Amino acid sequence: MSALPHDNIRSLSVKHEKPSKLKFQYGTAGFRTLGExxxxxxxxxxILAALRSKKLDGKTIGVMVxxxxxxxxDNGVKLVDPRGEMLESSWEGxxxxxxxxxxxxxxxxxLDEFVKLTKIDLSKPSRVVFAxxxxxxxxxxxxxxxxxxEALGAExxxxxxxxxxxxxxxxxxxNTKGTKEAYGEDTEHGYLTKLSDAFKKLIGGKAAPSPLLIDCANGVGAPIAVKLCEYLGDSIPIKLTNTAIDTKGALNNSCGADFVKTSQKLPPSLVSVLQPGQRACSLDGDADRLIYYYLDDRSQFHMLDGDKITALxxxxxxxxxxxxxLDEQIKVGVVQTAYANGSSTKYLSERLPVKCVPTGVKHxxxxxxxxxxxxxxxxNGHGTVLFSQTAQDQITTHKPSTPAQSTALNHLTNLINLINQTVGDALSDMLLVEVVLAHKSYSGVEWDSLYSDLPNRLVKVVVGDRNAFTTADAERxxxxxxxxxxxxxxxxxxxxxxxxxxxxxxxxxxxxxxxEAVIKSQADELAFRVAGLVFDEAGGDPTQRPKEFL
Structure with missing residues (x-):
């Protein structure tokens, strides 16, 4: 085992001195704060990414800025482990x-203590891909x-x-190239080809869908969506909006999935564009969240969020x-958090197993x-579908006994290719939703009518020490x-x-x-009353007590 290149690290580190008064924390989303x-x-x-790769015998680690x-x-950074999953939890600390x-x-x-503690063999190679x-x-x-x-000599x-x-x-x-679990060509072209080819196969023979409006949040989803449209050709008519990636201050500003979910209304830029009955969806700034919505024939806004996507x-x-x-061999299950609407949990629980876990994608x-x-x-619209290797093998090897079984097996095979199983992917998920809507001949109205959301409200209470609040039962x-x-x-x-x-x-x-409550005004009232209890418990300054709590 070789030693860390101290001189190299030192000479480069002096260019990047830590601000003296700031404390950083790696959370679910990695590090995230003001970019400057x-x-x-x-x-x-x-350095950490290079060491993670060495720890895993030179497997390629991802870094996303x-x-x-x-x-x-704001800006941030997170590490991605070899199978495209989030960084192992023990490394967050x-x-x-x-x-x-x-x-x-x-x-x-x-660094010396860390290498010793985690038993990293520094003679191993390190490989990293970033974006x-x-x-x-x-x-x-x-x-x-x-x-x-470069301080660690990583490729x-x-x-x-x-x-x-x-x-x-x-x-x-x-990391899977050349193996039986090969995931696809390791280029953006490979990604776009995999998704678009699977989509075209799944949509083949179905009635041409009506045009879909996509709000790209003026973020990086815009240029990738433009490319995806080229690969999709005329298989689905798409109109892209909020694509101003070079306009200062436009990113996520009154648009995008988070804006739609939290404000429960159309992005202002779509008010004069979206027609009653037309489907629309919003990506977030890095295109890993997706929220759908539509206007009814009275121009009322209806949101189709992550819970609605799960049900569909x-x-x-x-x-x-x-x-x-294959219903005896393959068991399908759903995972939710406490934020899932109670009506969605009821709807799903009547059809398949549902598990509740603490908030956070890793859970x-x-x-x-x-x-x-x-x-x-x-x-909030972040999610995906995971097919275990067992399920994939069953789908691949199962011998159909009827034409209907053969068709269903082909659909499942193409779904595996359409879905980005590494992480929530707004563009992949959007194509998945469009496939299901086409197969079921649903408009937004039929989709929305699977169940009716209970009115709900989310309130944020500023406290001196959030660590004074601890939870159990999946944070419920x-x-x-x-x-x-x-x-x-x-x-x-x-x-x-x-x-x-x-x-x-x-x-x-x-x-x-x-x-949540059956009536919207009661859901609001309950949220603010509970928030008032939290505020009082946290010892808040009475003069700072938000007016809605009073």
């Missing part, structure tokens, strides 16, 4: 520790990342400006598995791997502060169909309060 403060973090992430749905001044080493000397000490979104701070941060990679590949899901796809494709997709896959004659993804086919979409119940859950239960009992839970944010010093 992340120089030192990107340098150290470059993005802040997803956040406003344009290591990332945080290295990012917060105050000086170059402290960083070198921390970024369209944020103005991206190019400079990539330079810092490259310095970190690296710049995948350029592309979506987060494409980067995840590339990582898996690179899961029931379609269950029907296909049954039609293929959902891990739980979905326990099913033969695991479907998960967070309410508070453990501390003691006694607060009892008060919440008492409030909830006063509302018809009432449900509420409180959980600390994973990224900022706030506590999130979610509430």
């Amino acid at each position: 403060t992340l120089d030192s973090v990107l340098f150290r992430v470059g 993005t802040a997803s749905h956040n406003p344009e001044p 290591h990332a945080t520790l290295l990012a917060n080493a105050q000086t170059t000397d402290a960083l070198l000490v921390a 970024r979104d369209t944020r103005p701070s991206g190019p400079k941060l990539v330079e810092s990342l490259v310095d970190g990679l 690296y590949r710049d995948a350029g400006v592309t979506t987060t899901p494409v980067l995840h796809y590339l990582v898996r494709a690179i 997709v899961a029931s379609f896959i269950v029907d296909l598995v049954k039609a293929a004659g 959902l993804h891990h739980a979905a791997e326990h099913y033969h086919v695991g479907v998960y979409f967070e309410a 119940r508070l453990v501390s502060p003691p006694g607060l859950q009892g008060k919440i239960d008492e409030l909830v009992r006063r509302y018809d169909g009432g449900r509420s839970f409180v959980r600390p944010s994973g990224t900022e010093d706030v506590v999130r309060v979610y509430a």
Whole structure:
């Protein structure tokens, strides 16, 4: 085992000194904060990515520079493990520790201890592929990342400006190349070809869909969507909006999946464009979230979020598995979080197994791997479908006894290719939704009528210390502060169909309060009353108590 190249690290590290008063934390979304403060973090992430690759015998690690749905001044970075999955949880703490080493000397000490602790063989090769979104701070941060990679002599590949899901796809494709689990050609062209070919096969013979309007959030999804449209040809008519990636301040500004989900209304730029009955969807800034919506014949807005996508997709896959004659061998399951609408949970539970896990993609993804086919979409529109190797083998080897079984097996095979199983992918998921709508001859209205959402409200309460709030039962119940859950239960009992839970944010010093009730005004009232309890418990300044709580 060789030693760390201290001199090389030191000479490059002095170009990327850590801001003295800032503390960084690697969370579910990696590091994420103002882009101008992340120089030192990107340098150290470059070192960490190289070490992660060495730890895994030279497998290629991904690094994505993005802040997803956040406003344009923010940026961030996250690591991607060899199968395109999120960084192993145990390394999140290591990332945080290295990012917060105050000086170059402290960083070198921390790196030596880290290498020893995790038993990394430094003689192993290291390989990294990275990409970024369209944020103005991206190019400079990539330079810092490259310095970190070069400090350890890592081989690296710049995948350029592309979506987060494409980067995840590339990582898996690179690492499975030449194996029986080969995921596809390790290029953007390979990704676009895989998706578009599968879509065309699945849509073949179906009535031509009506035009779909896609809000690209003025983000990196726009140029990739333009390319995807070229690959799709005339198989589906698409109109792209909010594609201004070079307009300063436009990214995620009053548009995109997060705007639609949180404000529950059309992006202003679509108000005069979207016609009643027309389908539309919004991507977020790095194209890993998807929210659908439509206007009814009275021009009323209807949102079709991650819960609605789960209901549509899961029931379609269950029907296909049954039609293929594999319902005894392949079990389909759904994974949700406490944020899933109660009506969606009821609808799904009557049809297939449903598991609730703590908030965060890593929890959902891990739980979905326990099913033969695991479907998960967070309410915010981030999700995918995982087909286990067992399920894929069953689909590949099953001998159909009827033409209907043969057709269903072909559909399942093409679905496996259409779905980006590495991570939530707005463009892949959009094509998946369009396939199901075409097969079922659904408009937005029929899709929406699968079940009716319970009215709900999400409220954010600023607190001094979010760590004072701890949860259990997949974050549905508070453990501390003691006694607060009892008060919440008492409030909830006063509302018809009432449900509420409180959980600390994973990224900022706030506590999130979610509430549901049969009537919208009661859901709002319950949310603000629970938020008031949280505010009081947190010892908030009465003069700062938000007016809605009073």
